[in-house]
Amino acid sequence: MYEYLTGLVTVVQPNYIVVDVNGVGYRLLCANPYRYHVDQTKRVRVYVYQAVRDDDISLYGFADSDEKELFIQLLGVSGIGPKSALAILANPDHQGLIDAIADDDVSYLTKFPGIGKKTAGQIVLDLRDSIQKKPTGPLLSLNSQPTKTDNPALDDALAALKALGYKEREVKKLAKQLMKTDAKTTDDYLRAGLKLISQ
CATH class of the missing domain: 1.10.150.20 (5' to 3' exonuclease, C-terminal subdomain)
Incomplete structure (x- = not known):
């Protein structure tokens, strides 16, 4: 997975730009390609999201x-x-x-x-x-981070639940319930959280 690319913008088209990174041209689909300009001297950093489908792999570019x-x-x-x-x-x-x-x-x-x-x-x-x-x-x-508590093990478990795809509101509700359990490790909290969700 790419985080960002740093290179020279060599092409600007209505729906994409091409960023040359050490001789490799990456085609990035952008919401507004015209915020960039073709410039062979100034390197730019473009944040990247890679989308993979059965018939296509595309890169999307973002200003920040x-x-x-x-x-x-x-x-x-x-x-x-x-x-x-x-x-x-x-x-x-x-x-x-x-x-x-x-x-x-x-x-x-x-x-x-x-x-x-x-x-x-x-x-x-x-x-x-x-x-x-x-x-x-x-x-x-x-606010992409799960609810923070004073308990690092619980925080890690909440982050893991969010990474699994559970919504912020679900995680916030679970945090309150998990604080009342006797769990001590991240694994304990995660197991307890998954059990509560499945009930």
């Missing part, structure tokens, strides 16, 4: 890790594929998108191509718990 994280979270929504996620991110107002999700503003989300009322509602349902307003400013941040 926050944009990449937002793309990944959008992919986790039922009915949203890479093409739809890129179309949503093509709007430079990512803050407006995050605000809309946090505020349950379905009508804002239906303005994006291919996003109907049902899919917009699903975006809000799936992502609102992972988006958190910062009280000290207008910016919002993606």
